[in-house]
Amino acid sequence: MAGRREECLWKKHIAEQLKLRDRVQRQAFEEIIHQYNRLLEKSDLQAVLSERLQTDKYDQSRHDLSPGSDASRNDALSQEMAQMRIKHQEELTELHKKRGELAQNVIELNNQIQLKDKEIQSNEAKMLEYQQQISGLEGECRELRSQLQDLERANQTLKDEYDALQITFSALEEKLRRTTEDNQELVSRWMAEKAQEANRLNAENEKDCRRRQAKLQKELADAAKEPLPIDPDDDIEVLSEEAGGKGTGEASPNRPLSRTPSKRISQPPPGLLDSIHNMFGRRSLNSYGSSPENAEMASGSSVDVRVPSTALHIFDAHDGEVNAVRFSPGSRLLATGGMDRRVKLWEVVSGRCEQKGALTGSNAGITSIEFDSAGSYLLAASNDFASRIWTVDDFRLRHTLTGHSGKVLAARFLLDNARIVSGSYDRTLKLWDLRSKVCMKTVFAGSSCNDIVCTEQCVMSGHFDKKVRFWDIRAESIVRELELLGRVTSLDLNPDRTELLTCSRDDLVKIIDLRTNAVRQTFTAQGFKCGSDWTRVTFSPDGSYVAAGSAEGTLFVWNVLTGKLDRTLDKGHSSAVNSVSWSPSGTFVVSVEKGSKAVLWSDM
Numbered sequence: 001m002a003g004r005r006e007e008c009l010w011k012k013h014i015a016e017q018l019k020l021r022d023r024v025q026r027q028a029f030e031e032i033i034h035q036y037n038r039l040l041e042k043s044d045l046q047a048v049l050s051e052r053l054q055t056d057k058y059d060q061s062r063h064d065l066s067p068g069s070d071a072s073r074n075d076a077l078s079q080e081m082a083q084m085r086i087k088h089q090e091e092l093t094e095l096h097k098k099r100g101e102l103a104q105n106v107i108e109l110n111n112q113i114q115l116k117d118k119e120i121q122s123n124e125a126k127m128l129e130y131q132q133q134i135s136g137l138e139g140e141c142r143e144l145r146s147q148l149q150d151l152e153r154a155n156q157t158l159k160d161e162y163d164a165l166q167i168t169f170s171a172l173e174e175k176l177r178r179t180t181e182d183n184q185e186l187v188s189r190w191m192a193e194k195a196q197e198a199n200r201l202n203a204e205n206e207k208d209c210r211r212r213q214a215k216l217q218k219e220l221a222d223a224a225k226e227p228l229p230i231d232p233d234d235d236i237e238v239l240s241e242e243a244g245g246k247g248t249g250e251a252s253p254n255r256p257l258s259r260t261p262s263k264r265i266s267q268p269p270p271g272l273l274d275s276i277h278n279m280f281g282r283r284s285l286n287s288y289g290s291s292p293e294n295a296e297m298a299s300g301s302s303v304d305v306r307v308p309s310t311a312l313h314i315f316d317a318h319d320g321e322v323n324a325v326r327f328s329p330g331s332r333l334l335a336t337g338g339m340d341r342r343v344k345l346w347e348v349v350s351g352r353c354e355q356k357g358a359l360t361g362s363n364a365g366i367t368s369i370e371f372d373s374a375g376s377y378l379l380a381a382s383n384d385f386a387s388r389i390w391t392v393d394d395f396r397l398r399h400t401l402t403g404h405s406g407k408v409l410a411a412r413f414l415l416d417n418a419r420i421v422s423g424s425y426d427r428t429l430k431l432w433d434l435r436s437k438v439c440m441k442t443v444f445a446g447s448s449c450n451d452i453v454c455t456e457q458c459v460m461s462g463h464f465d466k467k468v469r470f471w472d473i474r475a476e477s478i479v480r481e482l483e484l485l486g487r488v489t490s491l492d493l494n495p496d497r498t499e500l501l502t503c504s505r506d507d508l509v510k511i512i513d514l515r516t517n518a519v520r521q522t523f524t525a526q527g528f529k530c531g532s533d534w535t536r537v538t539f540s541p542d543g544s545y546v547a548a549g550s551a552e553g554t555l556f557v558w559n560v561l562t563g564k565l566d567r568t569l570d571k572g573h574s575s576a577v578n579s580v581s582w583s584p585s586g587t588f589v590v591s592v593e594k595g596s597k598a599v600l601w602s603d604m
Helices: 002-065 071-225 270-274 292-299
Strands: 310-316 322-327 333-338 343-349 352-359 366-371 377-382 386-391 397-402 408-413 419-424 428-433 438-444 449-454 458-463 467-472 477-483 488-493 499-504 508-513 518-523 545-549 555-559 565-569 577-582 589-593 597-602
Touching: 002 071, 310 352, 322 589, 322 597, 333 366, 333 589, 343 377, 352 597, 386 408, 419 449, 428 449, 458 488, 467 488, 508 545, 545 577, 545 589
Parallel strands: 322 366, 322 577, 366 408, 408 449, 449 488
Antiparallel strands: 310 597, 322 333, 333 343, 343 352, 366 377, 377 386, 377 408, 386 397, 408 419, 419 428, 428 438, 449 458, 458 467, 467 477, 488 499, 499 508, 508 518, 545 555, 555 565, 577 589, 589 597
16 A cells, blocks of 8 residues: 555656646747647648649539530639639738748747846856855854954953053052152151251351361460560561670660561461361362362463374273263363263373273263362263262262253253252253252253253253253343254353353354354364264363264364364264363363274374
8 A cells, every 4th residue: 555655646746747847838838839730720721722622623624524504603613712712822821921920939939048048057157156155254254253252352351451450550559649748758858857967067067167266266366475486487587686786686676576477377277177178078179279180280371282183092981882971170081971871980091091990870871971170079960860979089979869850961060069950851950059969949941951061150051942041040040042953962161161162963063152142153064964962072172173073983173263174083983973072181082982982082
């Protein structure tokens, strides 16, 4: 039974498929089959008519052969046959015409079928391509969904981390606030203690001074009461026995006794000198009288300036870039400062620089160097927002002056050696009192300060905004301003302090007359180019020459009197020259570069 049922099922399935094919294919060819059947029917009719016509012809011929009485009937039949023939002929023509039309329709339908087949194939190809694209896009969509999920997880992680960091930042900010408050309180207490200590020291000094003055007055009173001994070395005028006529040594009443203080009495006691202290707690030194180095400088009324022509000694000054160089007032010592955080002291001996020692303590590169007027102390500015002072004889760090919020680019002693001025990248200038070791004044300059020079009561500063500003120390105000064409990199004063030398990034070196506040001379040369924002230039000791280094490593020397380039020295440096210093004796010139080398020049 199961076998018969399966056999019936597949037969039924075949019958259904045949019926389906008949329904599908019949619609396209049903009209053609219908017309074709009509043609067949008409062809069969035409054949029947032909046979009938031939039969009629045969009967007519037979009747024609048999003479008789049917002549009229035959004529009528002939006419009927002729009409039928014409009618059939017309129908046959019409059928042939329809047959041709149907054949043309069949051809056109076949062409359309071929076109439809091609369209079906192209659509199938497009469908396959679109299916492939859909598959690829679905894959990309899945990848993008997975990436989106990963990004959402990462974003959530970052958000959690940000929240944690925000909480940490808030805690640190609160801690910083408390620390700042504590620091301000400590600074205030420290300043108060320093003020108390300064007042106590001042009181002790005044008390000591009064005590010594009283002692000195007492000694002078006692000395005035004592009889004056007759000493051959004294400046006392003594009456001779011949003048008195008596040999008793009495003075004549007609000749008054005159005398001058003796050497023993004219010298003040050592205690009085001990009461004069300088800003560092040592004995104060005048500009040139107390220092052995300066004795030589004070003895000569004029300086023999030698224009350099030869590189006497080329040496490695620091481990890295050398930013600053300066001769001591006596020209015997040379100081260099570099990015290795050290200040090195060199002694010029027989045309060579021999290292004498190194001053350490800075936490960043040195930007500026200056000796005090006696050559006993050295002041250096550095990139760690501080200025420091060392003693030259024992290389000890004496003071560290902090307070700027940016790197200190220049620091200079005032003429009294008891105060210094510092200029910083934080656009401020600070005046420091070295006796109390505190900042006396802070002046906002409005632009980064690249260099400073000082007179008795005026500070001149060169700035990043192309201006030279003149400050009154007592009033804390700008006396006047002078704008140049480029960023000011260096300032220097001539020995008379009447002319200011400037160097700027427009590759021009200018001399400004401080009495008229006008540019008196401008120096430039082919190949001269300012190498950095802290390129230093210098006057010669007599103010007759100007020396400056170029970005190409060449040293240029101009004559101030003629205003022309005097000399070009290019056999020494291999990189840009940062700073130049002329010895106060006028014999040597030292230049340092962005590399590690320094060059000692002279005319020897």
